[in-house]
Amino acid sequence: MNDAQGTAAQPAAAQPAGIVNVANVLTLVRILLVPVFVLCLVNGSTAWRYVSLAAFLGASVTDYLDGQLARKRGLVTDFGKIADPIADKALTGAALITLSALGELSGWVTGLILVREVGITVMRFAVIRRGVIAASKGGKLKTLLQIVAISLYLLPPSAGLPPLAKEIVMGAALVVTLVTGVDYVVRAVRMHQPPPDEALGAPVSDEAVTVRGDEHS
Template sequence: MTPEPVQPVDGLAEPAAVIPLVNIANLLTVTRLVLVPVFLLALFAEGGESSTWQLIAFTVFALASITDHVDGRLARKFGLVTDFGKIADPIADKALVGAALVGLSLLGELPWWVTVVIAVRELGVTLLRFWVIRYGVIPASRGGKAKTLAQIVAIGLFLLPLPAAFDPLCWAVMAVALVLTVVTGLDYVYRAVRLRATARRALPGTG
């Protein structure tokens, strides 16, 4: 006999659907992490002086950057948001951008102060997230998304074996990325402090 479907008991909520840890969004995030060492190998191949390997490094970086957009979109569209994804996604983003910046600085293609400014901002924002996590989550702003896009485009230009005539363009885009990096970092500090202060005022006995 075919078993009858189990009917929910009146007054009891149906159990929430369990989101599988292994899903397309998380797989893309893990793929981005795996591509980081592949990217570095291509970047430093033949001392970083081979145009062919530079193009390969750019291609790997571009593919990894695309997964950053796709995995988040898929997670939201199909309800695949998991705790693992919330933690691994920003780690993968910072690992990719950080590896590219450090790699370019080691090769002498990018001044170290640029790498330090961006790294300090990203580390500071990460620490702020932990500082206010008990009070809430600060959503990504449009400025933050623009910052990420500007960083990726700027890094991509520095990765390409472009003629010296393109240097002004590369630096113009990097300047935009740096300005957005600093401005959005300060904005995040302001929003974190405001969130913490608002949440603490709402707690009993702290108003």
């Protein structure tokens, strides 16, 4: 086999994903749905409450879809790594803040959750050079509980949901949010500590890759 044939037989190197792809579009859709969701929620009528719930759930579904598509189709981009967690926090934060502003959710609950979410997001970027901590089962449970709890609060009074039911779910979401936040801090601190090889002067590999859509910590 000559050199030309040998070169042709080798698989082509994977091309980096462009910034304009379906995963990033879904992330942008989630961001654009945030003000739509808030406007529907503050309208006050029963019909608009259901519209706000639909917008919130639709935005939450895009969070799952963009991550799945990014991983399966190789559409991970620097834009997605940054925009995806920001879109998540914007959606959750907007829901909690608006519910508190309407007097339907205690402000201290919103404050604790937001401090945790923003703090962990900042810490994630701070330790990204060392790598990315994989999403834990607790982190995924936290995300699910937050979505369910917020959805219950978005239901209009006419839905007949007992107030205690949504308070219990929100309480569970708050506890899991705080516990997983502490766990994330502990793991981040351990990751930030120099490994034995580095302490001895050996180079540290910098090959960790952030995968969007699986960062619910």
